[in-house]
Amino acid sequence: MIGTIPNDAEAQNVFVCSLGTSGGYYPQFDTPPTKYALDVGKEIYDVLCPKKCGRVDLVQNAYVPNAMTMTTGNGYSKIAFSANFMNGVYNAFGAYAGYGVFAHEIGHHIDLNSSFPAQMSTSWSKELRADAWAGCALAKLNLPASGLLESLRVIAAYPSQTHPAWPMRWPAVEFGYKSCGGTSLVNPAPSTSTGPNTAPTSTSTKASTDPCGCEKANRKCVTRIIDLDECISSKQSACVSACQDDVDETDDCETEVCSDESPKYAGWRSSCKATIKVANTRCAEVLTTCQSTCTK
Numbered sequence: 001m002i003g004t005i006p007n008d009a010e011a012q013n014v015f016v017c018s019l020g021t022s023g024g025y026y027p028q029f030d031t032p033p034t035k036y037a038l039d040v041g042k043e044i045y046d047v048l049c050p051k052k053c054g055r056v057d058l059v060q061n062a063y064v065p066n067a068m069t070m071t072t073g074n075g076y077s078k079i080a081f082s083a084n085f086m087n088g089v090y091n092a093f094g095a096y097a098g099y100g101v102f103a104h105e106i107g108h109h110i111d112l113n114s115s116f117p118a119q120m121s122t123s124w125s126k127e128l129r130a131d132a133w134a135g136c137a138l139a140k141l142n143l144p145a146s147g148l149l150e151s152l153r154v155i156a157a158y159p160s161q162t163h164p165a166w167p168m169r170w171p172a173v174e175f176g177y178k179s180c181g182g183t184s185l186v187n188p189a190p191s192t193s194t195g196p197n198t199a200p201t202s203t204s205t206k207a208s209t210d211p212c213g214c215e216k217a218n219r220k221c222v223t224r225i226i227d228l229d230e231c232i233s234s235k236q237s238a239c240v241s242a243c244q245d246d247v248d249e250t251d252d253c254e255t256e257v258c259s260d261e262s263p264k265y266a267g268w269r270s271s272c273k274a275t276i277k278v279a280n281t282r283c284a285e286v287l288t289t290c291q292s293t294c295t296k
């Protein structure tokens with residue numbers, strides 16, 4: 001099943017895949033995903049494993065460079081993604097681009113918790129197996145032709161660091177697609193796939209760095225979050241969830257839609273924003289977390 005339980009016990013999670021530029025993962029910044037993200041994830045999970053293959057939790061995290069998957073190895077995986085990255089691929093590739101990202105990441109979970117419906121090469125790495133599962137999902141999702149191409153272009157454009165080159169990946173994607181009922185598939189030329197290398201805004205570029213730091217010479221802790229807007233952004237999703245859970249009392253949140261964002265982004269980025277009072281409180285919590293880390 002697909003769900004979200006942010007800030008769960010992280011100690012057991014083992015890193016599986018990270019798309020694009022390397023970056024750290026800081027679970028204290030997990031926030032709930034939007035309903036749209038959950039819906040896309042559920043749609044992919046259900047076509048790949050209708051009889052259920054463990055549990056996948058989706059979380060937004062402003063400090064994840066693009067998207068990444070972690071697993072406990074016993075039927076549970078977590079996929080953390082940057083809303084800015086998802087907005088960026090939506091903008092660069094089209095409305096179905098997110099399906100490509102999630103199909104590959106959920107493919108890692110299915111790979112660990114299911115068996116493929118057809119013979120898969122034993123020489124394939126976990127990344128090629130995830131690509132095959134992604135191809136399988138794309139066949140079963142019945143996306144429009146344009147949406148299928150958008151998804152494929154994103155898969156080609158955002159390899160993980162351990163991914164082999166596209167000429168090796170393409171046969172895996174095509175194998176998965178045809179094994180799951182697809183017929184002909186157009187190979188998107190990765191050289192023409194252009195999009196953001198990491199999350200596309202200045203905020204998310206900053207977000208790929210460790211939010212905490214220590215000036216060890218002075219045994220003094222500092223936070224690299226110096227921009228209140230950046231901090232608010234990292235808390236937006238939690239704010240939306242709070243608004244939705246407590247519609248009568250919105251002390252914590254302003255529910256207005258950010259006027260500088262296109263409505264199409266609302267699928268990936270939460271549209272609530274924290275009040276200044278709450279932002280200050282929550283950003284103080286960030287600093288406290290940093291200080292706690294620093295003194296260990």
Ligand SMILES: [Zn+2]
Pocket residue numbers: 016017018104108127130160
């Ligand atoms: Zn991967």
